[in-house]
Amino acid sequence: xxxxxxxxxxxxxxxxxxxxxxxxxxxxxxxxxxxxxxxxxxxxxxxxxxxxxxxxxxxxxxxxxxxxxxxxxxxxxxxxxxxxxxxxxxxxxxxxxxxxxxxxxxxxxxxxxxxxxxxxxxxxxxxxxxxxxxxxxxxxxxxxxxxxxxxxxxxxxxxxxxxxxxxxxxxxxxxxxxxxxxxxxxxxxxxxxxxxxxxxxxxxxxxxxxxxxxxxxxxxxxxxxxxxxxxxxxxxxxxxxxxxxxxxxxxxxxxxxxxxxxxxxxxxxxxxxxxxxxxxxxxxxxxxxxxxxxxxxxxxxxxxxxxxxxxxxxxxxxxxxxxxxxxxxxxxxxxxxxxxxxxxxxxxxxxxxxxxxxxxxxxxxxxxxxxxxxxxxxxxxxxxxxxxxxxxxxxxxxxxxxx
Numbered sequence: 478x479x480x481x482x483x484x485x486x487x488x489x490x491x492x493x494x495x496x497x498x499x500x501x502x503x504x505x506x507x508x509x510x511x512x513x514x515x516x517x518x519x520x521x522x523x524x525x526x527x528x529x530x531x532x533x534x535x536x537x538x539x540x541x542x543x544x545x546x547x548x549x550x551x552x553x554x555x556x557x558x559x560x561x562x563x564x565x566x567x568x569x570x571x572x573x574x575x576x577x578x579x580x581x582x583x584x585x586x587x588x589x590x591x592x593x594x595x596x597x598x599x600x601x602x603x604x605x606x607x608x609x610x611x612x613x614x615x616x617x618x619x620x621x622x623x624x625x626x627x628x629x630x631x632x633x634x635x636x637x638x639x640x641x642x643x644x645x646x647x648x649x650x651x652x653x654x655x656x657x658x659x660x661x662x663x664x665x666x667x668x669x670x671x672x673x674x675x676x677x678x679x680x681x682x683x684x685x686x687x688x689x690x691x692x693x694x695x696x697x698x699x700x701x702x703x704x705x706x707x708x709x710x711x712x713x714x715x716x717x718x719x720x721x722x723x724x725x726x727x728x729x730x731x732x733x734x735x736x737x738x739x740x741x742x743x744x745x746x747x748x749x750x751x752x753x754x755x756x757x758x759x760x761x762x763x764x765x766x767x768x769x770x771x772x773x774x775x776x777x778x779x780x781x782x783x784x785x786x787x788x789x790x791x792x793x794x795x796x797x798x799x800x801x802x803x804x805x806x807x808x809x810x811x812x813x814x815x816x817x818x819x820x821x822x823x824x825x826x827x828x829x830x831x832x833x834x835x836x837x838x839x840x841x842x843x844x845x846x847x848x849x850x851x852x853x854x855x856x857x858x859x860x861x862x863x864x865x866x867x868x869x870x871x872x873x874x875x876x877x878x879x880x
Contacts, residue, residue, distance in 0.1 A: 491783045493853050509714050513550050516716040517557045524719030531564035534636055541573045541634035543657045545641030547756035552591040559596050573601040573630050577661035580815035581789055588755040603630055605662050613664045617697040623671050628662040642706035643728040645876035649688045651729055654703045654721040655695025707731050710870035738877045743773040746863045749872040753783035762818025764872035765825035771877045772829050779832040789815030796844035
């Protein structure tokens with residue numbers, strides 16, 4: 478009899494099948510049988526609390542998209558938004574995409590290259606620089622009296638469309654809708670004043686206060702339309718579009734059902750997969766932070782991910798140091814582009830053994846403090862030494878806790 482398999486699929490270059498007898502697996506839904514493009518089209522044609530998107534603008538309007546770069550298949554989503562807005566008569570609208578700083582320093586080059594050529598030629602792509610005050614404009618003051626600034630393209634837009642995927646996020650509770658705007662597209666000074674931080678060690682305000690400020694800014698800017706993906710362990714499950722408050726409420730209920738993970742006791746080992754893409758390292762760091770809530774001290778976190786070689790300043794420092802913990806204080810004190818996910822990695826290495834199956838050279842993985850797995854065969858061999866291993870694909874989406 479053939480041994481049952483559980484498959485972890487990570488992009489087109491890494492696919493892993495793991496025998497079930499070694500594993501304890503959470504019940505997780507399969508990917509939607511409906512293609513993502515069809516899900517998006519349906520959501521845009523029947524938005525929640527709003528008419529069809531193309532009916533929300535008039536010819537000549539300046540439409541600005543604030544997109545979360547972690548959004549799966551973002552280039553396809555952008556193409557469908559362009560297609561929908563193409564229904565506007567008499568010359569259509571001017572379309573701008575604003576991008577937050579890329580922690581890798583590559584200006585989201587893989588994302589740019591994945592956008593179809595015809596769309597790239599018609600889309601004004603703007604890179605936001607939080608360190609340059611000329612990139613932001615004053616929007617309004619919050620109820621607490623904080624002066625709020627936002628990228629000037631967003632501040633001057635006739636219509637803002639936020640695009641992302643909703644998931645749990647330790648810094649603001651739940652990510653999605655207006656969090657595509659803030660804190661990604663403000664300036665460094667505003668981040669400090671409002672209690673947001675470039676690194677986890679500097680966050681001073683509460684999770685609830687940060688989410689309230691995010692939602693308030695969305696209201697103050699008049700953001701009226703959002704498109705959000707509901708991500709499952711094996712790909713997008715659903716797409717919601719329309720009025721941000723209603724989309725946020727519905728997506729929150731779905732995420733609670735899909736991604737709230739509670740264990741009676743810490744797990745000895747956890748196996749996860751992280752989707753490949755331009756924001757894979759950010760997802761990787763968030764997955765490690767989430768899993769630290771449920772893995773045993775000294776336990777094992779095993780990650781399968783098609784990661785690109787990290788080139789950011791924090792990753793370079795980590796590869797050169799003999800003692801990763803020496804980097805904790807300087808990385809928390811001084812903001813660098815890739816500091817957040819490198820800090821998350823260092824914290825994970827303090828408490829667990831981290832294994833990585835990827836296409837990265839083994840020496841790079843070792844310099845980053847992890848244990849490289851060269852092949853699927855090595856992964857399976859490792860699993861035979863573990864009495865019980867938890868499987869949680871896409872752990873960056875999960876809210877993990879012990880009962």
